[in-house]
Amino acid sequence: MTSQTLAFSLDAQSLERxxxxxxxxxxxxxxxxxxxxHVFQQELTHEEAWALKVVYAYMPVNDxxxxxxxLFLSHVRRALDTRKRVPWGERVPxxxxxxxxxxxxxxxxxxxxxxxxxxxxxxxxxxKLSMADAILETNYWxxxxxxxxxxxxxxxxPLTMIRNARGRCGEESTLAVAALRSIGIPARQVYTPRWAHxxxxxxxxxxxxxxxxxxxxxxxxxxxxxxxxFSPPARRAMLINTRIYADYPGPEDITLSEKGFTxxxxxxxxxxxxxxxxxxxxxxxxxxxxxxxxxxxxxxAEFYPIAEIRTDAQGExxxxxxxxxxxxxxxSGGKWSEIxxxxxxxxxxxxxxxxxxxxxxxxxxDMVPPPEGKGEVGTxxxxxxxxxxxxxxxxxxxxxxxxxxxxxSEEEAVSLAKGVGLPSVYVYGIFSVRHGGTAGKLLLSWxxxxxxxxxxxxxxxxx
Numbered sequence: 001m002t003s004q005t006l007a008f009s010l011d012a013q014s015l016e017r018x019x020x021x022x023x024x025x026x027x028x029x030x031x032x033x034x035x036x037x038h039v040f041q042q043e044l045t046h047e048e049a050w051a052l053k054v055v056y057a058y059m060p061v062n063d064x065x066x067x068x069x070x071l072f073l074s075h076v077r078r079a080l081d082t083r084k085r086v087p088w089g090e091r092v093p094x095x096x097x098x099x100x101x102x103x104x105x106x107x108x109x110x111x112x113x114x115x116x117x118x119x120x121x122x123x124x125x126x127x128k129l130s131m132a133d134a135i136l137e138t139n140y141w142x143x144x145x146x147x148x149x150x151x152x153x154x155x156x157x158p159l160t161m162i163r164n165a166r167g168r169c170g171e172e173s174t175l176a177v178a179a180l181r182s183i184g185i186p187a188r189q190v191y192t193p194r195w196a197h198x199x200x201x202x203x204x205x206x207x208x209x210x211x212x213x214x215x216x217x218x219x220x221x222x223x224x225x226x227x228x229x230f231s232p233p234a235r236r237a238m239l240i241n242t243r244i245y246a247d248y249p250g251p252e253d254i255t256l257s258e259k260g261f262t263x264x265x266x267x268x269x270x271x272x273x274x275x276x277x278x279x280x281x282x283x284x285x286x287x288x289x290x291x292x293x294x295x296x297x298x299x300x301a302e303f304y305p306i307a308e309i310r311t312d313a314q315g316e317x318x319x320x321x322x323x324x325x326x327x328x329x330x331x332s333g334g335k336w337s338e339i340x341x342x343x344x345x346x347x348x349x350x351x352x353x354x355x356x357x358x359x360x361x362x363x364x365x366d367m368v369p370p371p372e373g374k375g376e377v378g379t380x381x382x383x384x385x386x387x388x389x390x391x392x393x394x395x396x397x398x399x400x401x402x403x404x405x406x407x408x409s410e411e412e413a414v415s416l417a418k419g420v421g422l423p424s425v426y427v428y429g430i431f432s433v434r435h436g437g438t439a440g441k442l443l444l445s446w447x448x449x450x451x452x453x454x455x456x457x458x459x460x461x462x463x
Contacts, residue, residue: 007050009094015050017247021057021260029064039069051076051102058245058260060105067111075104078115079181085123086184088131088210096208099246100186106174107189109157117159118182126183131209132225135185135216142176142219144396165404169218173203176218180207188242190215190266193306194299196238196324197369201299202230206242206266213269221396223381223389234270235373238297238322239306241265253320255307271322271370276341277348278317280330287315288353291332295319298367303327324370340365 006015029036039052055072079102083089092101104111122141126134149166156164158178161171173189180187191203205218209225217228234240241255241263248254248262256263267273280291289312294305309317311330328349329338335353381389408416413428420427 007047008054008098018050018053018057022053025056025059025061025064028061032064035068036064037069039073042073047080048073048076051080051098054098054102054246055104058247060245063105063111071111071113072104074113075115076102078119079184082115082119082182082184087127088134089184091131091210092184092186092208096186099244099248100188100208101181101184103181103245105245106158106177107155107170109155109171109174110160112157112159114158114178115182118179122179122183131185132214134183135180135207135209135214135225136221136223138179138183138185139176139216139219139221140392140396142172142179143221143393144399146172146175146219147397147400148172148219165400169203172218172220173205176205176216180205185209188244190240190242192234192237192240194238194297194304195233195236196297196299196322197233197236199300202233204228204230206269215269221389221393223385224378227378231270231375232372235272235375236322236324236370237267237271238295238324238326238370239265240267240270255309255319265320267320267322271373273320274323275347276319276321276326276328278311278319278328278330279348279350280311280315280317280332280337281350281352282335283352283354285352287311287313288330288332289313289315291315291317291330291353293317293319293351294329294331295321296327296329298327298365322370325367327365327367340367343368343370 006012010018026033026037036056040049044052052073055076059072079097083092083097083101122138125141126137129137145162146165146167148168151166151168151171155170155174156167158175161167161175167175170189170191173191177187177189186208188206189203190206192201194201203218204215206213206215208214214225215228216222216225217230220228222228239255244262244264245260246262247257247260248264250264252264252266253268254262255265276295278293280288280293282288291311293309293311295307295309296303296305298304307319307321309319311317323343325343326341327338328341328351329336330351330353332353334356336355337351337353339349339351341349408428410428414424417424417427
């Protein structure tokens with residue numbers, strides 16, 4: 001494949017790889033060829049065509065069954081147009097734009113055409129700000145739109161989150177990433193799969209401004225960046241990572257890279273780290289390539305694998321983690337071996353695959369998490385800045401409260417239930433956010449409340 005003009009600072013080899021993956025998707029989705037690929041028959045700029053190919057090359061295959069090409073083209077055109085409009089657009093390097101602005105998908109949410117709606121709300125609010133201040137302002141906006149509520153749902157979309165005004169940390173961070181990308185700021189959802197020092201986990205957001213990544217608690221504004229209730233727990237984490245739908249080259253440590261999907265390890269941005277080197281051998285003392293090495297934490301009454309890494313041709317695997325204990329297990333060909341790895345022990349361990357059955361009986365494990373660490377002591381903010389921050393928090397909560405007051409009351413839900421012949425307790429349970437229901441799209445359909453009136457506030461310890 002040749003190209004007269006290289007797109008997005010990509011070299012010819014990268015463009016060829018994208019073209020190959022794109023053609024694979026075309027062949028794979030032959031049954032939906034017209035619905036998915038008719039957009040390439042439109043008049044596209046060189047930049048639009050390549051951005052669209054990048055999107056198709058790395059999209060999950062289920063998206064090819066669930067959505068049509070017009071949606072993906074809208075995301076591409078909005079992202080490219082926004083890049084030209086925002087004051088920092090030219091300062092965002094192409095590789096960050098491709099991986100952390102252009103992508104339409106953040107987690108496992110339903111895909112919607114959110115960019116234009118969110119851009120229209122944030123463009124004027126952020127136009128005269130620095131990138132760093134625009135990140136803070138965007139989080140105030142997210143705080144106005146939504147707040148935290150515990151939920152087993154995985155994972156509602158940004159616009160559904162706005163309609164509901166409630167969601168767990170996964171939804172909060174999905175909304176914040178979508179908002180930041182909608183104004184051309186590179187953003188990614190980051191999370192710890194499991195805490196080492198207590199049960200549960202958490203997700204938050206990193207955003208890029210003028211050469212540096214910062215973190216924020218999604219929908220939980222602070223007066224400055226790199227601050228949040230989860231900062232102390234993050235300093236005790238054993239893994240903090242993010243997922244990228246692409247062949248991402250780094251520079252961060254890569255824990256998983258296969259079939260156009262990459263996970264990168266961001267732990268060293270938050271906590272002291274160390275590398276663990278694992279050598280896997282068979283009973284004859286030969287290295288075992290391709291063995292699965294699982295690094296497991298005790299969380300919620302089970303050993304949970306926070307990472308799974310395959311051994312290389314020499315039977316070796318490396319994992320960057322925190323300064324706590326791990327249960328490390330290697331498996332290949334029906335044989336396995338495991339060891340409780342203590343933080344103070346040597347960094348190189350050898351596992352011999354000599355067991356074919358689980359042992360009987362019980363074993364005692366003493367799992368020690370990383371010690372509590374002290375973070376950087378920042379300069380105290382001026383009193384007037386803190387007063388303004390607190391005012392913004394209160395104002396955002398009031399905006400959200402006024403929106404939630406438009407939700408159905410119990411009396412209205414009872415009346416509606418009688419009209420359609422359904423049990424009133426179930427109808428109110430569905431429509432009531434305050435009682436743990438999923439108000440979402442149903443409430444907007446009932447009240448016809450426009451998107452720009454929604455709001456929120458949040459705060460929690462472990463999500």
